[in-house]
Amino acid sequence: MRHSNHGPVLTRMLGDTGSLIFVVVLIALTVAVPLCNVYLPEASALHVTDYTVALIGKYLTYALLAVAIDLIWGYCGILSLGHTAFFGLGGYAMGMYLMRQIGDRGVYGNPVLPDFMVFLDWEHLPWYWHGMDIFPFAMAMVVLVPGLLALVFGGLAFRSRVTGVYFAIITQAMTYALMLAFFRNEMGFGGNNGLTDFKDILGYELSADGTRNALFVASGVGLLLGFLIARFIVTSRLGRVLEAIRDAESRTRFTGYRVAYYKLWIFTVSAMLAGVAGALYVPQVGIINPSEFSPIASIEAVVWVAVGGRGTLYGAALGAGAVNFAKTWLTGAYPEIWPYALGILFVAVTLFLPKGIVGLVSQLRRRMRRKEPS
Amino acid sequence: MKNWTKHTLITRWVAPALLAAGGLGSAHAADGDANADVECPIKVGVLHSLSGTMAISESTLKDTALMLIKQQNEKGGLLGCDLEPVVVDPASDWPLFAEKARQLLAQEKVDVVFGTWTSVSRKSVLPVFEELNGLLFYPVQYEGEESSRNIVYTGAAPNQQAIPAVNYLMNQVGIERWVLLGTDYVYPRTTNKILEQYLKDQGVADSDIMVNYTPFGHSDWQSIVSRVKAFGSMGKPTAVVSTINGDANVPFYKELANQQISAADIPVVAFSVGEQELSGIDTDPLLGHLAAWNYFQSIDTPANERFIENWHDYTGDDDRVTNDPMEATYIGFNLWVKAVKKAGTTDVDTVIDTLPGLKVDNLTGGTAELLPNHHITKPVYIGEITDNGQFSVVWETDEEVPGDAWSDFLPESAKLKADWVDLDCGHYNTETEECSGQMSDMAEDEE
Amino acid sequence: MRTCTPRGTTAAAVLALLAVLALAPCALAQNNGQNEGQNTDSNASEATPATSESPAPANDATVESGRDAQASDEPGDTAEAQAGADGESEPGADTGEDEDSTEYAATIAELADASYPEKRDILNRLVANPNAHTAELLTAFADNRLVVRESDQTIFVAAEERDETYVLRDPITFEAAGKAATRDFEPVRTNVGLRGSIESGQARLRLQADDAETRLAAVETMTEKLDDTAADALRAHRPEESDDAVREAIDRALAINDLNTGDNAAKLAAVERLSGDFNQMVYNRLNNILLLIPEDTEDRDQAQLRAAVAAEVERIDWWRGVYDQLETLFFGLSLGSILVLAGIGLAITFGVMGVINMAHGELIMLGAYTAFVMQQLLPGHVGLALVLAVPAAFVVSGLVGILIERSIVQWLYGRPLETLLATFGVSLFLQQLVRTVFTPLNRSVSAPEWMSGQLHFNDMFALTENRLVIVAFSLAVFAALILVMNRTSLGLKVRAVSQNRDMARAMGIRTQRLDALTFGLGSGIAGIAGVALSQLTNVGPNLGQAYIIDSFMVVVFGGVSNLWGTLVGGLSLGVLTKFLEPHTGTVLAKILMLIFLILFIQQRPRGLFPQKGRAAEGS
Known part of the structure; x- marks a missing residue:
């Protein structure tokens, strides 16, 4: 940080207008949506329905995942096609906590075992479920488990200089293996049905309006913090090294940087962010199941980043929101043809908007500036 | 700090964004209001995957629901209102099922939903239906172990499909050795557990039961089929009870044919293979293998004939087959229509209270009665695959079997x-x- | 008049009796005719097979009643033995025949209201005591052409005509019995087990055939479904048999039977007789003997038998082990060849050109649909359609590939990760396109004759023909591709461009055109893979999704720009998976393979056969 030449940290982090706007909008959204939901009468034009709260809340967690992916892909050139693995693991950690909170309110009334274990005749809670009923412990697992996996996996991969396409493919293998593993009922994670039927979180009922709004705010704050952490990293000296690695890995290595360590570090941070995103996601959608690990889901997440604009962080978040909004809207409005629209969108963005939506915006701005010079 | 307080910027970008966000909410709110005040049309949600892996099975049910709605409208609608279908595509994506369910109930304010296929999609929407007090008709055979106030289960519970099928094999075919093959998810797991317990109660030894699970979409069956063959060649009549799901069935049956296991050697009775699945398979090598359902297209009753005819008219394709979940959708729809007529309202609570005890005709000449446990009575048929991709009934129960939500063969659920x-x-x-x-x-x- | 209705309802029996009385003159005439035949030709085995005159009508009353008593409580078995023995007895009095035919008719009448086990019982009694039309009756029965008139529970043989009418025949005499509307009738249901019994019943009747080959086939069928009934029938037939091969087959069947039912000496003889026979039934029965005789038996004969059996079982076990390994190896190779086939196209687009083509799976899918369309275009020529589908699929997928290359990929060279995103869009698009055109339902692609069935080596070892064809096919495709790459100018140029694009262009290669052709080649091969897969799996919109990840794994494992790597990689992954599977289960085997792959790439980041090339330079 000594080397950074932009003065105070906050100025440095928000020095870029895009980031600034993003932060302001995000804060406004986080505050306004719950307020509009709770205090405005339903008849009001500005009232936000419960459905919309849940929907935007979900988008926010997707946005955090996208930021995590952009952090490594946009700034360090590491393309992970398995990032939903970390997202899913974070989600499962949260899911396990929520499962344990059900207590004896499950259909079989077993005070310890979740329902799916009861009807599959499990007698004891598997060891890895212990402690998950304690909120702080579960939350620690939300970051530690994805972090640890990233550390081990990345450690092996970066040490032996697996890069580019190869890295992308083995991350895909990783998430695929996890998906298959979680599908197995013997694993004790509920198999294909996953974890569901949650009742409450920290003693608050999940289906209550207050809880939903609180989760929404938590997602907003989570995204904000995740974004700020990522901004902090990329604007620090470390961020410059990362960019150097992205642009010329060998040269950076020859300059004396331990490339593998940098990559490993940023990969682990990114995985933890993804884990947090997953943990915020699960209570809002009410289910976590192994299909979250599917390689296709990972690729989709990467597509969000590309659509929004790679290497800007806020672009990634924007892309996640935009693509998912499009999906929500199209699957309702044009259920028969939406995959065409989405497919064409992906192709068009790659061909015509190599810098994504954000790139388009700055392009337009530049054009506007040229027209009316100020 | 000086360079980030650009008022122009904020007015140009932030405000529109906020407005847009507000607009999103308000647009939805307006939708909601419009429907809250008006009774007509009655909105019927259809929640079936039209894309993704489940589209194969579910898209047919969407068409069935639309056909039934159209017919009802032609008959003058319901309570003087037209029925308006609201179709959404949850794209075989489980969290999206929950989101779409919420959209149907909270935004579209539908009066009833017909939908979901897999257990996980039902589990995913269940909390939403309970929270928002919706009404879902679930038309597929499933593992049981569930009964929600907001869901009506018109598909078979294990005692309406699996156990009669095993009884048939045991008593009518004389099977002594059993292979339970399934896809590794909750329906096969539960069904096989129930069957295992049942078989043991009937005096089948542990060593005469082989259980195997495979992942979804499993396509390489060589080793497993070869093991089944070995297991079945020990001198005792052997049968396979298959709870293999959807996509994995075709390669499974093809491998059976390849290794020349005919139905006479080792019959396979399947709970997830119906007319529609067969339409995607060359049935010649499958002749004589079995399926247990509550409906077959080949069952010759006037009601069924009419239904098939309507279906062909509606789809404009005389080769389209009908199947069991379609009948379940038909029964569910008619139950709902009857309940709404009787209650004189589409109000969910009233309809739910009206439903139990109602009886409607099924397509096979019997009646389906909705029981207090939200399951229905169904006849059970065992059919053998014939060369035209249909089933010929070889056995049927004397009367309808009441659906049992909680199996008697699992200690905790009994x-x-x-x-x-x-x-x-x-x-x-x-x-x-x-x-x-x-x-x-x-x-x-x-x- | 004495009839035997052990399980039928009284009402049915009465009705049946009435029916029989009505038909009695016919039956009598029939039987008389038969008797004449038999009198002139005493060797029953030389009678014609289909309308085989059986010796059964020629019984005397005392034997008859004895059989009835047994038949009523112990279905088939003993009655059969009697029937065999009766065959050599003298033709009896007419009263016996009369009773016989009445009984026959009554037996048939029982079918109207019988459970499956009862039907089997009835069937055995009919076969034990057949008339001239029993074989025909059984065929009709197996074809579900026996019907019951609902009004009076009478059984007929029916042939369905148009306009929902049946042409009826009498089940006993096979004389025409008029026409009637189908709705007045219920079929006499059969199921798989029963049809099996019918088949062995037919075999028993065919034992009397003229033609030695028919008899041999009959013996083999009976051996497959060997039970006491069959064994007794064989034993009875043995002395009359003239053909050596048939006698041999009968002896073998009887020996197998002896393993279960014979005395010590017979068992020992049977063990020796059957030494080296890999038949599963032999193995099971040998094991059974081992279970029955305790290891430390005092009895010297028993001990001797046990030793002989143990030695034989050990020998068979050894062979079984060998064949099991061979079979697993074959399974692995066949799985591997699928992986190779799916991956080899990708090895060109991804490996040689550096394009991460996520639509590769959909190109495979298009190939599979091409096979479906070809079969629709050429109905009745399943095999020909499939053969023609290979070039057709190459062209279809190849053209789609060229279209993708020209419209999208060509703008993205050198940016492999962006090709991933664009082609992911293409893959969504193509899937939905197929859903729109062909509906989301799976389509059925038939297997030609030469691809269904097994190549039989012996009773223990057989390879499935369609897998063999596919293994051979994938090797052929691979060989063709290698030839193209190494021996043609196209291949030379492709290699040149992949190694140094600028230099190649400087040498006058039109790289743009070449890129399109190369991409088309890779895509076309994906299409060919689709044709092969249509024989193994679902032809549906999700077909591609199921193979895309595996394809990438194989290519990366083999080393991206090396076709040989793909071959070796695919085959070895297949074999490894199949050898793991029995120990770990299917899912775990797959997970272990993925972990193995991850670790392998981490050890050798460039795959099995690293090579220089555009993609190998990193991105």
């Missing part, structure tokens, strides 16, 4: 019972005589 009429509980524990662990829900219901 003591549970569902009754939404007298007990107002989906999992009443007959030992402790209380509604297991649902104190908070009970309180909620009383509100």
Whole structure:
């Protein structure tokens, strides 16, 4: 940080207008949506329905995942096609906590075992479920488990200089293996049905309006913090090294940087962010199941980043929101043809908007500036 | 700090963004209001995947639901209103099912939903239906172990499909050795557990039961089929009870044919293979293999004939087959229509209270009665695959079998019972005589 | 008049009796005719097979009643033995025949209201005591052409005509019995087990055939479904048999039977007789003997038998082990060849050109649909359609590939990760396109004759023909591709461009055109893979999704720009998976393979056969 030449940290982090706007909008959204939901009468034009709260809340967690992916892909050139693995693991950690909170309110009334274990005749809670009923412990697992996996996996991969396409493919293998593993009922994670039927979180009922709004705010704050952490990293000296690695890995290595360590570090941070995103996601959608690990889901997440604009962080978040909004809207409005629209969108963005939506915006701005010079 | 307080910027970008966000909310709100005041048209949600892996099975049910709605409208609608279908595509994506369910109930304010296929999609939408007090008709055979106030199960529970099928094989074919093959998810797991217990109760030795699970979409069956063959060649008549799901069936049957295991050697009875699945398979090598369902297209009744004819008219394709979940959708739809007519309203609570005890004709010449546990009575048919991709019935139950939400063959579930009429509980524990662990829900219901 | 209705209802029996009385003159005439035949030709085995005159009508009353008593409580078995023995007895009095035919008719009448086990019982009694039309009756029965008139529970043989009418025949005499509307009748249901019994019943009747080959086939069928009934029939037939091969087959069947039912000496003889026979039934029965005789038996004969059996079982076990390994190896190779086939196209687009083509799976899918369309275009020529589908699929997928290359990929060279995103869009698009055109339902692609069935080596070892064809096919495709790459100018140019694009262009290669052709080649091969897969799996919109990940794994494992790497990689992954599977289960085997792959790439980041090339330079 000594080397950074932009003065105070906050100025440095928000020095870029895009980031600034993003932060302001995000804060406004986080505050306004719950307020509009709770205090405005339903008849009001500005009232936000419960459905919309849940929907935007979900988008926010997707946005955090996208930021995590952009952090490594946009700034360090590491393309992970398995990032939903970390997202899913974070989600499962949260899911396990929520499962344990059900207590004896499950259909079989077993005070310890979740329902799916009861009807599959499990007698004891598997060891890895212990402690998950304690909120702080579960939350620690939300970051530690994805972090640890990233550390081990990345450690092996970066040490032996697996890069580019190869890295992308083995991350895909990783998430695929996890998906298959979680599908197995013997694993004790509920198999294909996953974890569901949650009742409450920290003693608050999940289906209550207050809880939903609180989760929404938590997602907003989570995204904000995740974004700020990522901004902090990329604007620090470390961020410059990362960019150097992205642009010329060998040269950076020859300059004396331990490339593998940098990559490993940023990969682990990114995985933890993804884990947090997953943990915020699960209570809002009410289910976590192994299909979250599917390689296709990972690729989709990467597509969000590309659509929004790679290497800007806020672009990634924007892309996640935009693509998912499009999906929500199209699957309702044009259920028969939406995959065409989405497919064409992906192709068009790659061909015509190599810098994504954000790139388009700055392009337009530049054009506007040229027209009316100020 | 000086360079980030650009007022121009904020007015140019932030404000529109906020407005846009507000607009998103308000647009939805307006939608909601419009429907809250007007009774007509009655909105019927259709929640079936039209893309992704489940589209193969589910898209047909969407068409069925649309056909039934159209017919009802031609008959003059319901309570003087037209029915308006609201179709959404949850794209075989489970969290998206929950989102779409919420959209149907909260935004579109539909009066009833027909939808979902897999257990996980049902589990995914269940909390949404309970929270927003919706009504879902679920048309697929499933593992049981569930009964929700807001769901009506018109597909078979294990005692309406699996157990009669095993009985048939045991008593009518003389099978002594059993292979339970399934895809590794909750329906096969539960069904096989129930069957294992049942077989043991009937005196089948452990060594005469082989259980195997494969992942979804499993396509390489060589080793497993070869093991089944070895298992079946030990001198005792052997049968395979298959709970293999959807996509994995075609390669499975093809491998059976390749290794020349005919139905005469080792018959396979399947619970997830119907006419529609067969339409994607070359049936010649499958002749004589079995399926257990509550409906077959080949069953010759006037009602079924009419239904098939309508279906062909509606789809404009005389080769389209009908199948069991379609009949379940048909029964569910008619139950709902009858309940709404009787109640004189589409109000969910009233309809739910009206439903139990109602009877409608099924397509096979019998009646389906909705029981207090939200399951229905169904006849059970065992059919053999014929060369035209249909089934010929080889055995049937004498009368309709009532659906059992909680299996008697699982120790934990045997003591549970569902009754939404007298007990107002989906999992009443007959030992402790209380509604297991649902104190908070009970309180909620009383509100 | 004495009839035997052990399980039928009284009402049915009465009705049946009435029916029989009505038909009695016919039956009598029939039987008389038969008797004449038999009198002139005493060797029953030389009678014609289909309308085989059986010796059964020629019984005397005392034997008859004895059989009835047994038949009523112990279905088939003993009655059969009697029937065999009766065959050599003298033709009896007419009264016996009369009773016989009445009984026959009554037996048939029982079918109207019988459970499956009862039907089997009835069937055995009919075969034990057949008339001239029993074989025909059984065929009709197996074809579900026996019907019951609902009004009076009478059984007929029916042939369905148009306009929902049946042409009826009498089940006993096979004389025409008029026409009637189908709705007045219920079929006499059969199921698989029963049809099996019918088949062995037919075999028993065919034992009397003229033609030695028919008899041999009959013996083999009976051996497959060997039970006491069959064994007794064989034993009875043995002395009359003239053909050596048939006698041999009968002896073998009887020996197998002896393993279960014979005395010690017979068992020992049977063990020796059957030494080296890999038949599963032999193995099971040998094991059974081992279970029955305790290891430390005092009895010297028993001990001797046990030793002989143990030695034989050990020998068979050894062979079984060998064949099991061979079979697993074959399974692995066949799985591997699928992986190779799916991956080899990708090895060109991804490996040689550096394009991460996520639509590769959909190109495979298009190939599979091409096979479906070809079969629709050429109905009745399943095999020909499939053969023609290979070039057709190459062209279809190849053209789609060229279209993708020209419209999208060509703008993205050198940016492999962006090709991933664009082609992911293409893959969504193509899937939905197929859903729109062909509906989301799976389509059925038939297997030609030469691809269904097994290549039989012996009773223990057989390879499935369609897998063999596919293994051979994938090797052929691979060889063709290698030839193209190494021996043609196209291949030379492709290699040149992949190694140094600028230099190649400087040498006058039109790289743009070449890129399109190369991409088309890779895509076309994906299409060919689709044709092969249509024989193994679902032809549906999700077909591609199921193979895309595996394809990438194989290519990366083999080393991206090396076709040989793909071959070796695919085959070895297949074999490894199949050898793991029995120990770990299917899912775990797959997970272990993925972990193995991850670790392998981490050890050798460039795959099995690293090579220089555009993609190998990193991105």
